[in-house]
Amino acid sequence: MIQEYEPEATRRATGDTESSRASRGWWDRNADEYQTEHGAFLGDDRFVWGPEGLDEADAALLGPASGLAGLDVLEIGAGAAQCSRWLAAQGARPVALDLSHRQLQHALRIGGDVPLVEADAGALPFADGSFDLACSAYGAVPFVADPVRVMREVRRVLRPGGRWVFSVTHPIRWAFPDEPGPEGLSVAASYFDRTPYVEQDEHGRAVYVEHHRTLGDRVRDVVAAGFRLIDLVEPEWPDWNTQEWGGWSPLRGHLIPGTAIFVCERDEGPSGGS
Template sequence: MEQAVQTHWPHPPVTAHRRSVSEEESRLANGADWDRYADEYQATHGGYLGDVGFLWGPEGLTEAEARMLGEVRDRDVLEVGSGAGQCSRWVRSQGGRAVGLDLSHRQLQHSLRIDDATGLDVPSVRGTATHLPFADDSFDVVFSSFGALQFVADIDRAVAETARVLRPGGRFAFSITHPTRWMFPDDPTEDGLTATQSYWDRTPYVEVDDETGATSYAEHHRTLGDWVGLLAGAGFRLTTLLEPEWPEGNERLWGGWSRVRGALTPGTAIFGADLS
């Protein structure tokens, strides 16, 4: 049974803001943030994720259960926001030719560490979702498990880039924080169950380092309707939307995710779409 334990290592003090933020500012802030956070993330969540494991979110739904990607054997697969490559490594264990892409240099170092430990290598590159360094029609599947998408300001460009590198009929699947969570404080206790802001307020959430004044984190909100429109506008046909329920026996805390909240409201949305 996963226990309700959550550890936070020291990080520079920040002040939260709600304001516009550009793609360049988001990218610089979030890349550096993940470099700082990568060691803590892997130490705290690595055992839950598994070195060769594919989870779609804190609820613990696996790709073996969800089958969002379809058949991956002998398919060319790209993971956007691959972190330490756990999901891509699982795809490779199933016979798929998975490649990882991540903005964080430190996360990619962890991927190399796990490659060495498991003997199952994931070829990975450092890059951004808005400028995928691959040729047109390179992949049969593109996916992102809580990867890059909610940290991207220029989301139209990111979705268009996904469509560009996919082959006709290719599969795009991704998980994000459920858009309804935007209304609530990011708090795993009962205090996180009271709506405090508008679901339709798309003003980004930004953290600024108190010492340097630099933007240190940025997150972008889109409604469910926004995501449907984005996919349709890039030539995708939405086929699946999963909202995993919190499972019995999972007492794990993961940021704002917990049994307290998960028993009442969805925390994760998983989209699956095919390129027309």
């Protein structure tokens, strides 16, 4: 009997290419399990910003739902395109982009008329000024070594004044163990340690990578990419949500933030360039 190797968790430097390869492989391998475990919570056509369950229908971070009709919207890291289906139901014209072929197969399984694109967020295959809005619910941004590169690509494909809204793991959570119970409430690492979290195989190859940025880093990334930060939302854990999701839980969620959502607008300058 061949025993499957358990990846080793470590903190070490990793660049764009290794991070991208690891993310594509991890999501292709784990998409089935992810959709089985979280599909009911995410729904087939809901727009949920994170494990707290903040719904775009209530939050209106992209703008009033009544104003989405007719807008071209790019969803980055779309997974099974649940958010894009919600956007389409509001009359928007979404495009769902993901790095993982297997995640997009789940989007096809669920169905709908949303166009699906398999591509890297750091090299978006669209012309300058193609979209009115861009959004990402835990997609791409936490997993790339150079988030400014991704955001500059987002800026390029947005029209002047376009909104870019993305959610990531709240930076403060990196100081705590990734545990939903009481053991996850004590600081265990430096908040200021930006060394990426890496899971690697027996040959030292990264199979999962997540990059930590402080809150200030994220703000500076947004500005460096040519956006104005107009809101930073830290969703509180609602009483109705009793589920655990990795390190997220009602216990932790009532004490420390788990998600940060950045609401940004593109400046009025030309689309091209950096």
